[in-house]
Amino acid sequence: MYAPFFGLRQAPFSIAPDPRYLFMSERHREALAHLLYGLDGGGGFVLLTGEIGAGKTTVCRCFLEQIPANCNVAYIFNPKLTVTELLQAICDEFHVQVPADALTVKDYVDPLNAFLLAQHAAGRNNVLIIDEAQNLSADVLEQLRLLTNLETSERKLLQVVLIGQPELRGMLARPELEQLAQRVIARFHLGALSEAETAQYIRHRLTVAGLTGALPFDRKALRLIHQLTRGVPRRINLLCDRALLGGYAGGQAQVTPAIVRQAAAEVFDAQTATPARKRRRRPDLVGVGLVALAAAVAGAGLTWGWQQQSTSQAARGGKSGEVAMATAASATSAPAGAASAARPAASAASSPAPSASSAAPAPLRLADWAPRDGDAWAALAQRWGLPLPAQADPCGTAAQHGLQCYRSASGSLSLIRLIDRPVLLTLQRPGQPPALAALVGLDGHQATLLVDGTPRRVALAELAGAWRGEFTTFWRVPPGYVGRAGNVMPLRAWLAAQLAHASGAAAPASAAASTPLGWAELSRQIQAFQASQGLQPDGRIGPVTLMQINRATGVAEPRLDAAR
Known part of the structure; x- marks a missing residue:
């Protein structure tokens, strides 16, 4: 009813768990990363708890969309079941054939074990997800523990993800469930949002x-x-x-x-x-x-x-790959492992108003300004400490200093907030040729442009009338990167080390060895990192993914200014 009045395509505050609206706060990113880790955790339990309405089910739906093709998934959302009913539900979800007259636990566990062994031999993983797990009874939880005993000499055959309200943690702390609690390989509690969030x-x-x-x-x-x-x-x-x-x-x-x-x-x-x-x-x-x-x-x-x-x-012009997911992702998604270094521009909306004595940039009306492309390139180069001789090709000069130009014809302010770096906007104003403007700051209501070297603020509503999504920026190229190719061998060692650093883990020994980490494993790590950043988790290495890796690991690159 109200959407057209506020310039919206649809109602934005539905309580349905729509993954498109998943807000990737630092907590949500960590919750999703825990679930993704559980896919390759070698069996056992992964525990995700949170207050009512904190977003557990929404995170779970996003997780389901990112499960790789080699995983079988059983999802149970109504766990108020007896032991036999639960086993029947699991077999139904995995499409396991059971005897028509099955009555006992053994009647279900034996064919389930045979199915899991066959899937393991075929190179497939099996994941059981139980939502609202605080409703599980003690005997059902014990049966779940026994299911994780199904294993080979190499690994367990079933990974169990329990999602529930805070009392689930209390249940697992009971003495009679101590054996199950010891099999929890990852746990995370999803708390409420702060005022800024x-x-x-x-x-x-x-x-x-x-x-x-x-x-x-x-x-x-x-x-x-x-x-x-x-x-x-x-x-x-x-x-x-x-x-x-x-x-x-x-x-x-x-x-x-x-x-x-x-x-x-x-x-x-x-x-x-x-x-x-x-x-x-x-x-x-x-x-x-x-x-x-x-x-x-x-x-x-x-x-x-x-x-x-x-x-x-x-609505015009579709986006795909990294940019599509980045546009839909949180406008303030901070990098994993680098929260102290990140300065999301959108958080400025909750910051106190500047004092009267502070030097606020003078407001700017785009209709009164005649931007010059050379000035915009010079301003961007200055932010990067890049010497840019007059009449020089900016992108060619950048390439000589380990940088590349990144151009987007259908970007958004959400994407610019995500990559968090100064950009050149291509302004399209009636009766005037396209012109570049250096955007160096962004908050919830205004953008900061450089005009003759002076920061000037312009309302986002006015900027929207002159900008159609085209922008250009620089980014620092990693060793071995050639063009847009992300599978180049020299990249592997660098990527393995950077991803380990971003996750807070020690760099794998293979990262420095002559035989780098296998591409299949590296691709899985890239997918997990992309998902944590709100990018399309396709395992491919493009400029936006590399920008976020640089940001997460503290590579020296300029950032957008905070609100002034």
Whole structure:
């Protein structure tokens, strides 16, 4: 109902676990990495717990989409079963043939064991995922432990992933389940979002839904949303959805704290809707639901030309591979193992406003500016410490200094936030030729461009009217990289060492040996890293993947400025 009013292609705050909307906070990335690790953990249990609505099932759905083709998966989402019922469900999920008169545990375990042995001989792994695992009884958990006894002399035949609420951890701490607890090879607890992450989460979902202009929530509204929802994604979705409906009903493109409070009163209980003190209902705040109904009838034919134009522009031209997933991923996805070095620009939305004494860049109107390509290239080169003689080919000069140019014809601000580096935007303004502008800073509402060497800020809504997604930047090339080829032999040792460094592990001995890590294993590690960064986990090495590896391992490259 309200999506076209805010320039969106679809409602952004559905509570359905849609992997497209997965917000890759640092916690979510670690949770997904734990599940991916479990695929090759050699058997045993992987444990993922989290508060109600924290995003466990959404992470699981994203995990399911990234499971390699050589894995058989059994997924059980209703585990309130007896031991026999659970075994029957597992056999059904794996398509294991059992005797028609099967009644006992042995009737199910024997054919399941034969199936797992055959799959192991064929080079396939088997993963059992149980959602809402806090509902498992003690005897069912013990049977699961016994299933992990199915093994060869080399490895166990079944990997079990348990996903549940926090009480699952308490269950596994019981003395009678100590043997199972000792078989947990990886565990992770998915907590609530911080105030900054809450703002980033809201911005991310709106961006995925098609938002190209300014965020419809002001800073005070974002802070209040975090207080009312306690950073739980499902509660954030419920509250933001109703608040946007309230803004639409009142014809307000900016959602204020008053609208958020009213929405909270309608979707939460009274105690949750008043976190600090009891608030008196203002007479001018009519119920969001009733006003929305009236507005829907009165304004059914209302359209917003500029919003439809923005939506159609966003829909033109498909993206694939790394860029497609990066665009849909969190706009503030930080690198694994380098959180202290990363400075996601989107977090600026939750930062305090600059003081009056700080030197804020003067605002810029694009219609009043005549950018020059040479100045833009010089500004980008200066950020990289790259000497750029007059009339020189920038990309050719960069190649002489270990850099390459990366160009995208269909990028997005989400992608630029993800790669977190200065870029040259190609501006397209009516009646004027295309021109380059150096973007050096980005926050939730404004971009910072360099104009005659001076940082100037421009509203994202105005920038969207002149930029169609084309940008260029530099990136530092790893040893052995040639063109776009990612399978070159000299790269393997470097990649193995960098990925080990990014994950916090010691570099494998084979990384420095004459025989580098096998490509199959290296490709699996690359896929896990790509998934943790919100990229398409295809195992291929392209510029965006290498940019993120550089960022995760602290390779010296310039970053976007924080909000000024």
